[in-house]
Amino acid sequence: MPAKDLYHDQLRNALVKDGWRITHDTYQIKFKEIKLYADLAAESMFAAEREQEQIVVEVKSFLNASRVRDFEAAIGQYILYRLYLSQVFPQAVVYLAINSNIYRSFFLKPAIKFATTELKINLIVFDVEQEVIVEWINS
Numbered sequence: 001m002p003a004k005d006l007y008h009d010q011l012r013n014a015l016v017k018d019g020w021r022i023t024h025d026t027y028q029i030k031f032k033e034i035k036l037y038a039d040l041a042a043e044s045m046f047a048a049e050r051e052q053e054q055i056v057v058e059v060k061s062f063l064n065a066s067r068v069r070d071f072e073a074a075i076g077q078y079i080l081y082r083l084y085l086s087q088v089f090p091q092a093v094v095y096l097a098i099n100s101n102i103y104r105s106f107f108l109k110p111a112i113k114f115a116t117t118e119l120k121i122n123l124i125v126f127d128v129e130q131e132v133i134v135e136w137i138n139s
Contacts, residue, residue: 018133020055
């Protein structure tokens with residue numbers, strides 16, 4: 001079983017509070033000979049659905065010394081997941097989930113905001129302590 005991200009449970013609780021039903025607490029993506037799990041970087045992923053909407057969420061904590069390196073890894077995973085899911089689960093919308101402190105201190109920087117906008121990265125910003133979704137940012 002893949003290792004859980006530090007904020008895995010908080011995000012899970014926030015999604016449930018926001019009206020989502022968790023369908024997979026670790027979601028495996030199988031594409032041709034490749035099997036991907038969120039634990040590629042010891043992170044976690046959910047699949048959830050609400051009112052015909054289906055999402056797959058990659059949780060990132062950004063706890064390493066270099067947030068830029070964490071960002072590079074997160075974006076790479078996100079793009080691979082989105083690409084493969086477009087073939088095997090096309091109705092799913094992929095989100096990158098980050099805590100509100102990281103969003104304010106890092107994701108609002110012009111270069112990061114430019115990258116997430118240009119790469120069409122969907123974000124879920126959540127409050128770790130309150131375990132609530134603060135904002136959904138759709139590209």
